Amino acid sequence: MAPSQIIPQHFPSLPQFSHFMKPSRFEGETNYLEVIGTIPPEVRGTFYRVMPDPHLPSRVEDDPWFNGDGNVSAFCFESGKVHFKQRYVRTEKFIKECKSGRALLGKYRNKFTDAIEFTVRTTANTNIVFFNGKLLACKEDALPYEMDPATLETIGLYDFNGQLPSLTFTAHPKLDPVTKEFIGFGYEAKGDGTPDICYFSVDPLGNFTDLVWLVSPVVAMIHDFAVTENYVLFPLIPHTCDLERMKAGGEHWQWTPNIPLYIGVLPRRGAKGSDIKWFRAPNAFPGHTSNAFEKDGKIFFDLPMGKKNVFFWWPDSQGNAPSPQEVACHLSRFIIDPSSDNLELQPAEILSSEDVEFPRIDERFLSREHSHAFFCLNDDTAPTIWPTVMAKMGGGHPVYNSIGRLNLRTRQFDKYFPGNKHLVQETVFIPRSSGAAEGEGYLLFLVNNYETMLSELHLVDTDNFTRPLAVILLPLRLRQGLHGNWVDDEDLKLARY
Template sequence: MAIHLKSQSSPESQMFPQRPQFSAFMKPCRFEGEVNNLEVKGTIPPEIDGTFYRVMPDPQLPPRIEDDPWFNGDGNISTFRIKDSHCHFKQRYVRTEKFLKERAAQKALFGKYRNRFTDAIEFQIRSTANTNVLYFNGRLLACKEDSPPYSLDPDTLETYGIEDFHGQLPSLTFTAHPKLDQATGDLVCFGYEARGDGTPDVCYFVVSPEGVVKETVWLVSPVVGMIHDFAVTENWVLFPMIPLTCDIERLKAGGEHWQWDPETPFYIGVIPRHGATAASAKWFCAPNAFPGHIVNAYENDAGGIIVDLPLTDRNVFFWWPDAKGHAPDPRTIQARLVRYTFDPRSDTLDLPEPEVLVKEDCEFPRIDDRVSMKKHTKCFFDKMDPSLGTDFAVVMANVGGGHPLYNSLGILDYTTGAVATYFPGATHMVQEPVFISRPGDAPEGDGWLMVLVNNYATMSSELHIVDTRDTSKAQAVVYLPIRLRAGLHGNWVDAKDMKPPKLAAKE
């Protein structure tokens, strides 16, 4: 039986709640279709040949929960196919169980974010498939970290169904940030709350290029906390835990899945990448903090681990406060890009003080994927620099709410410490960038940044393409005839890497 929710929207309402997360630029898009030959200002470099995939939480129907967080929307995938300096756009929802049942009912049936006890009906797979989309073994994987991924056709965006790798998926959950080993083609994965809601279990596993699951290891985390992203080096795997914790009794009572815990340390779990057991896991810790998305991790000459990530001293997901209802003012939340260097073999589990690499508020870091799991010398990220000339009056009047604001892209050169900046315009905010390397044996970081940009003056979306050799201006701006609300993650796939799926090896 579903729990009665005082905050439930009227079942007769066909209007989205008058809340910031459903208003202005964050008003749900709900578009499916395609538009070929988008308008382009400037010239898209003819060398670029591939597809940019991104996904946004985009509710198809008004939610049951009046103050539903924007993270709870249906996964709507956008593609930007670029070839011969032309750009073609396509968008389609992932046909999850939730999406199909709600479309048939013509009303929302999902309850609170990651709380099945508040649903109107029972779902076998409770997923929105709205957090990341990546290409692997001839298919797209639409990922939401509380469930298995959904598999889609990379061209048509047709949903094939749940991707369990032919029944091999060992965990009930699957990370939104699997890591592709460029040398082997392995997809390195994990799931947390891997045995179900409120469980401390973490399952690490690897999927071969042929789709064979191997290297499965089960761990128990010190608390039931959020592990959104993780890091992989040649010999180690790292699990940074955000101090947002889950309690199953709170869920059964109709509460929130996540609650900020200011007393929980910032943990980084570490296991050997190969041959690990539950006993080999170590949980290093630092003072309470919110770790952001991983830049990259690698090993130094002494066998130590180096890992870079944005870090802030307060709860970024302020809509999930602590037990006393305390949450930070979102205007005070700023993450600095930091570097931790530590010995994974040490018996001392206190992490050293991190080195600050970038002091400006930043997030959504990316690297040249060719150096993933190896030493990197360039990093690309979103940042907020109020001195650049943003017209905050226009932006704040039209922004809606819930998602972070970044007015520029940064490129950190580790060899010099310099940060190059791309500023898209006074009424613009950027989403997560992707990097496209120049064809051939180009040096690390030599290529283009591609980023979806919100234009709050026109209330429309633009795709900006910036040459990393010259960030003073965009080489091309692609104009969409529609507005795409804030997304979470996406990836670039070169046309040369789009191949038919490999068959799983027979056992």
């Protein structure tokens, strides 16, 4: 075999595969994790999260960090104890690579660079959501994979019993807390490079109630979206796809600074594709959505916004990209009049000057006016020992050393700092009870400990935001994840019975 054809048997010495970012590659379970502190008895349920975790060295040496296989963690909380389980999603890619003993997938979302042809080439590595008794591992380039909520065994691709015609499915579906509707979409819904968007709504029994085909003004990434009582909003990230570039072996995405930031606004029920309005704002990077709601005939849409290309590993056509240190996002609010024929938006209001991302709210208030938002926070005033952290961190992923809470009514910003050799991952909110006031409950999130090189779970009471109620110690290191969700034990019981 010629040297150029040698199949790599180890991960390259690149930041995205080194130190804490070394692929974890663990499947198994550990019961009765160590707990420092006290877990309240009302915290009963499972925290599911997923991380891109390559099970084999990639065919593409400089692969982006989030192109790894979906590896799902489940942390089950009961009676003050925590049990841990983790399994890879058995995607078509994973199964075929296990049989061949080598990586077969090529570049991120570029089928023209694969070693073989896949029917569905997704890694199912971006989010893990629960609806109608089903646990769904999602990545926005394909349909989700259904997994068993108890065992994490992969059941197979899920198309809502044949009701979903889209080839793709968002990694960020929304569950209306009042109507219990499950709302989603797929972009590039008819295949790579197509401008088609498929929007749909599903009733609590799993039946489609709305399905609308839309056409995007540009073929751009739509990573997240937002829902109000009467509208859905689609913010287009100015990374665009070009099929000819892909066929030539190039990247699926390229930063495009000469197009506006588009926000599509569509009536949520009974709409036609022609009913969408594409509002425009100056070129910018829209992050994960926080929430949207209606008030006085206007839509209030909150999300972190960056002025530069947050996905810096995909530069513009000239190869220009910011350094990671130049990238920052601030919570911003667009106010949109859905009845207006003037599609030029007023500049977004900056709600906080803090550098934040991965926003979460008390999801009992999703699509309704909310008062509290929680974030991963890059706090340059915190006493993080950066030389220690940076030496063991690895690279290619976002860096946040604190969790923030913003009161949108008073604009008070509170911070939780996990330790001076620690970074945080995305948080989830757990209500104290079903009848608790908004924002009253607990935050739960993974923490990377760069002294022990192990992972921790921190549980923080929102009534005492400065210190942890409990720290749960893991006996292993979990790579940087993307998204996860808390599923209450009562909902899981319904799925079992």
